[in-house]
Structure formats: structure tokens, C-alpha cells
């Protein structure tokens with residue numbers, strides 16, 4: 001039987017175990033994929049600790065993991081455009097930290113040969129979310145955008161997609177990450193006390209939008225910089241958007257967006273910045289890394 005990172009009940013890391021699970025079988029519209037890499041996201045932590053249980057109740061034990069890359073092993077009924085042996089990537093409803101996962105074909109794309117399995121695996125959640133946030137804001141070269149949590153998974157993608165459009169980006173991050181952010185094209189600013197003044201000093205004519213990937217602790221500091229709060233897109237905490245008059249990021253992850261992002265990777269425009277990889281046997285450590293809340297770029301689980 002294939003192995004997967006299972007959580008037995010809602011709770012802390014003690015609920016995690018690598019276990020044998022039944023081989024998944026693709027239903028209509030689904031692909032069975034032999035997983036090569038799986039992206040790790042804060043949503044995996046929120047799922048395990050029960051924060052999402054009202055919104056998304058699960059039959060436990062369950063497997064974590066929302067995005068993977070791999071090779072198609074079998075296709076379910078009504079699937080067109082995919083065949084066994086295809087190299088693919090996409091989001092999975094659950095269960096990506098495993099040797100085999102099911103992907104919905106309509107949110108899966110073929111992986112270009114130039115893009116590694118490791119990089120492809122981390123595009124469907126963080127990079128697509130950054131792409132969605134930009135689509136809501138309709139930004140151009142006259143814009144000056146603050147990205148909070150700019151060195152995290154969503155942040156690094158947002159910075160690069162914004163720079164590709166000629167947008168000036170001010171990114172908040174802890175000081176050890178400032179050189180990293182500068183290399184991505186952002187102007188780094190330390191968060192915490194005085195952050196508003198530091199941004200005002202950098203952009204005395206004002207900013208035109210905020211993409212918040214942290215939540216109220218960060219947004220409450222920077223939101224007063226914007227005259228028009230509808231130019232805030234909130235990624236981290238849905239309720240925070242209403243509190244500050246901003247928009248909740250509109251999640252939309254069709255295959256076409258995945259293809260577009262993979263092309264940006266091939267062109268050298270986008271690098272999701274994988275900074276740590278863990279083998280499936282150490283998947284719990286990968287999750288613990290993300291749970292620190294201080295990841296740089298993306299953390300990936302690889303499957304031999």
C-alpha cells in the first residue's frame with residue numbers, strides 16, 4: 001500500500017504519522033498521479049489544527065497536502081487531454097503528502113519539461129493566489145504596492161509578478177530577509193513598530209494598493225496609508241478584509257492559470273523560491289518548518 005502523511009485527529013504535530021493508506025481510485029474527472037513533489041502551505045497547518053474544521057469538515061484520519069506535481073498513473077471517466085505517463089501539476093482537494101494523489105483534471109496542467117517537479121509543485125497555491133490578487137487590483141506602472149509578508153510563499157510570487165508589470169513594490173519582512181527581497185526587485189521594510197513611517201519615507205507621494213499575506217497584525221499597521229481601502233486585497237484572514245474595507249482574494253485556479261505561471265517560470269520571470277526540501281519520510285518536519293510562520297519562499301516534500 002502507498003504511504004502518506006496522515007493526521008489522526010485535529011491537534012498538534014503529535015497527530016501526524018507516516019502511514020500506509022489505500023491506493024486512491026480516480027472518479028469521474030480525476031487523475032491518479034504518482035506524486036514526485038508536494039508543496040507545503042499554512043493551510044495544511046490550519047487543517048491539522050482544526051481551524052478550518054467548520055468550513056471544511058473531514059473524515060479522520062485524513063491526509064494533508066493541497067498541491068502536487070507528478071506523473072499520471074491512471075485517468076478516471078470523462079477525462080480528456082491527459083494520459084498515463086503525462087507529467088502534470090495541480091491542486092488536490094486534500095491528500096498531496098503521499099506517494100499517490102488524486103487531482104481534478106480541470107485544475108491540473110501539463111508540466112513543461114523545463115520546469116522541475118519541485119518548482120511545479122509549489123505553483124498551484126501560493127503563486128496562483130498572488131496571481132489572483134493582482135488580477136483583482138488591475139495594477140500598472142504608476143502603482144506603488146505594499147506587500148506584507150513579502151518573503152513568504154505568496155509574497156515572493158506577488159513581488160515578482162508585480163515587478164514584471166513595472167509596479168514599484170515595497171515589501172515587509174524581518175531584516176535578515178531584506179537582501180533576499182531586494183534581489184527579487186522589492187524595496188524591503190522591517191515590519192513592527194514604525195513600519196508606517198518607514199514606508200512613508202520610501203514613498204512620500206503615497207502608495208496605491210496593499211496585498212496583505214499576514215493578517216490583522218500586519219494590515220492594521222499599513223492600512224491607514226491608503227485613502228481608498230478597496231485597494232486592499234487580503235490573502236491571509238478572510239474576516240480581516242471586512243474589518244478594513246478591503247477585498248478578500250478571489251481564489252480561481254483553472255489549468256489556464258497554471259500554464260501561464262509555468263510559462264513565466266520558463267521565461268525566468270517567476271521563481272517561487274524553493275528554499276527547503278524534505279523527503280516524504282520527513283514530511284512532519286516540513287510541516288513544522290511552515291508552522292514557524294517564518295518561511296522564506298516555499299517548502300517542498302519530495303517523493304522518490
Ligand SMILES: NC(=O)c1ccc[n+]([C@@H]2O[C@H](COP(=O)([O-])OP(=O)(O)OC[C@H]3O[C@@H](n4cnc5c(N)ncnc54)[C@H](OP(=O)(O)O)[C@@H]3O)[C@@H](O)[C@H]2O)c1
Pocket residue numbers: 041042043125126129148149150151152153154155172173174175177191192213214217218235236237249251290293294295296297
Ligand atoms: N486564501 C487563499 O487562497 C490563500 C492561499 C495561499 C495562502 N493563504 C494564506 O496566506 C497567508 C500567507 O501564506 P504564505 O504561503 O505566503 O505563508 P508563508 O510562506 O508561511 O510566509 C509567511 C511570511 O510571513 C512573514 N511574516 C510573519 N509575521 C509577519 C508580520 N507581522 N509582518 C510581516 N511579515 C510577517 C514571514 O516572514 P518573516 O520571517 O520575515 O517574519 C514569512 O515569510 C497564510 O495565512 C495562508 O494560509 C491563503
